[in-house]
Amino acid sequence: MSDFDAIIVGGGLAGLTTAYLLAKADAEVLLIERGNFAGAKNMTGGRLYSHSLEKIIPGFAGEAPVERRIIREKISLMTDDSSVTVDYYSPGLTLPGQDSYSVLRADFDQWLAGKAEDAGAQIVTGIKVDDVLRENGQVFGIIAGGDEMTAGVTVLADGVNSLLAQKIGLRAELPPHQVAVGVKEVIELPAGVIEDRFQCPSGEGSAWLFAGQPSGGKVGGGFLYTNKESVSLGVVCTLSDLITGAATLPRLLENFKNHPSVAPLVVGGKMIEYSGHLVPEGGLDMAPRLFDAGVLTTGDAAGFCINLGYTVRGMDFAVGSGECAAQAILAAKQAGDFSAETLGCYKTALDESFIMKEMNMYRKFPHFMENTPRIFAGYPEMASDLMNQLFVVNGRDQRHLYQKAGRSLKTVGALNLTLDALKGVRAL
Ligand SMILES: Cc1cc2nc3c(=O)[nH]c(=O)nc-3n(C[C@H](O)[C@H](O)[C@H](O)COP(=O)(O)OP(=O)(O)OC[C@H]3O[C@@H](n4cnc5c(N)ncnc54)[C@H](O)[C@@H]3O)c2cc1C
Structure with a gap:
């Protein structure tokens, strides 16, 4: 008999979501966070897209310590001394289910930790999990502060540099x-x-x-x-x-x-x-093995984050994967079987959710970014030059607009621009 149904390593959004949902379903759950409080060590840009948490805690933004509801989106291409900006304002950005909020994690994570505790989860802070307990490939708990604690499932929600996932061979060291x-x-x-x-x-x-x-x-x-x-x-x-x-x-x-x-x-x-x-930032190519006997990886530890240049998302994925993990653990608990076969339902839940659909959809995007340096050095200069041609009036330049635009385009080359646009569209 295990001490807990689940032990969760890490009190970020992924771990806290799993803890909250398991506790609500009357499972025995322990979450261990190395920071002095949940959120103490966590950082984001950051804007939280609400959709995944809204599904779990409807109307959460009314009670959680969110900062501001985002109603304006801007993107700038910058050279050393100029910038070209797209500014988008729309009430559509604030409609329920597609709204988003700026957050500060030290406050926000503590609020979610409070919800998990109120639901019955045990949360211990200021203790680092040093290792997982394993026998014949089956993970059955953790070692923290010299103590051993056992569980049907151990959830690695310990963030991007999940040393525990590396330790048990679920992932290799992160390539730079x-x-x-x-x-x-x-x-x-x-x-x-x-x-x-x-x-x-x-x-x-x-x-x-x-x-x-x-x-x-x-x-x-x-x-x-x-x-x-x-x-x-x-x-x-x-x-x-x-x-x-x-x-x-x-x-x-x-x-x-x-x-x-x-x-x-x-x-x-x-x-x-x-x-x-x-x-x-590697997308699906850096995803570890997502589960094994007695263990699941969630959130950043599973590589669930996408940066598309115009939007960065990791927190809604952390919450979504935390929910899938809770579903899988409850199913395994019900079956009384924490083998890799039974926990495979975690992958099925991820596949059916927005997580795997979007991770698959944007699979090529990290390669596109990495192999298209002109996005970061080339296009900002081109955009600035074009704006300069449009807006600078000196009484000496009588070329038509298309001639001026042609000059700006030459800075990167029309062919490069077309090819990059095609590659970009395909990656998106
Ligand atoms: C600069 C930056 C900007 C970003 N901007 C955005 C944004 O605007 N929008 C967005 O959605 N996402 C953004 N992200 C991504 C987002 O912040 C992450 O995807 C998200 O925080 C992942 O949550 P998580 O719960 O998986 O991991 P984390 O929040 O990293 O939580 C992991 C937790 O595990 C704990 N832990 C680790 N090891 C142990 C251990 N051995 N024992 C006990 N506890 C342990 C840590 O202390 C931490 O509390 C940004 C990230 C960064 C760095």
Whole structure:
């Protein structure tokens, strides 16, 4: 007889969702988080797409500590001294089920941990899980702080660098080109200043992604999300580029913050938090074995994250995979069988959910990003040159618009542009 039906390693959104759902179904569940509280070590850009959590806790945004509902989307292509921005505002962004919210994980994860505890889950913080217990390939619990605890299923919800999944051979070490590093500053500003600068009413906000200058022309980009009384400003770069490149990530963030298009947005603000974290960017190609006898991997530990350049999603996948894990554990508990065969229903649940459908759909996108450096160094310059041709009037240039546009196109070449567009469309 095991101590618990399930032991969950990691109190991020993936682990907490599983804990909440299992506890609600009267399963005996223990979640162990190494941080001093759930969310203490967690970081995101970040914007949470609501759809997956809404299914589990309807109306959650009314009670959870969300920051602002996102009503404005912006994307900028940036050179060192210019930026070209698409600005999209639409009430469609806020319709139930397709709304999204800026969040700060230290607050948000603690709220979800509270929900799980209220439902009956046991949550222990400040303890790191050191190893899993295994016999004849069957995982049957964990070792933490020198103690052994047993469970029918152990859930590895321990984030992108899941050392436990590596330890038991579910995944290899992360290759540097499949993982990015993000650094973020939370910059405090009065709510009214945020609403003026980002053209948002009270309680609503803006999500803004940037390509080109923020990552020094390499794969990656910058982000800015408005919170209630702060903005989250950060840069993400592929680890392999950081290893071989000259610039450090803190330097890139400083350059981004001082860009003439960004500096006025944060001027007068006070940095109140600085954090760094890995991001899984390899898509399905970096997914580990998702389950084995007595063990499941969820969220970032399973590589469930997609960065499409115009949107970054990991939190809705963490919640969705946490739900699939809970379903599989309850089915295994019911059958009294925690073998790999029975836990295979986890993969079936993932396949039937948005998770595998979208991970499969965007499978080629990480390759497209990696093999199309012009997105980060080439197109931003081209867009800036084109805007310069359109908007600069000096009385000396009497060429037609198509001639001016042709000159800008030459900076990357019409053929390259066509091929990249075709490849991009196919990858999306
Ligand atoms: C810079 C950046 C920007 C991002 N922007 C967005 C965004 O805007 N929108 C979005 O949806 N996603 C975004 N993501 C991705 C998103 O944050 C992640 O996909 C999501 O947080 C994954 O949740 P998780 O629960 O799987 O993992 P995590 O949140 O990483 O949680 C893992 C937990 O496990 C704990 N842990 C690890 N090892 C152990 C151990 N041995 N013992 C005990 N506990 C352990 C950790 O302390 C942590 O609490 C971003 C990520 C980064 C880094």
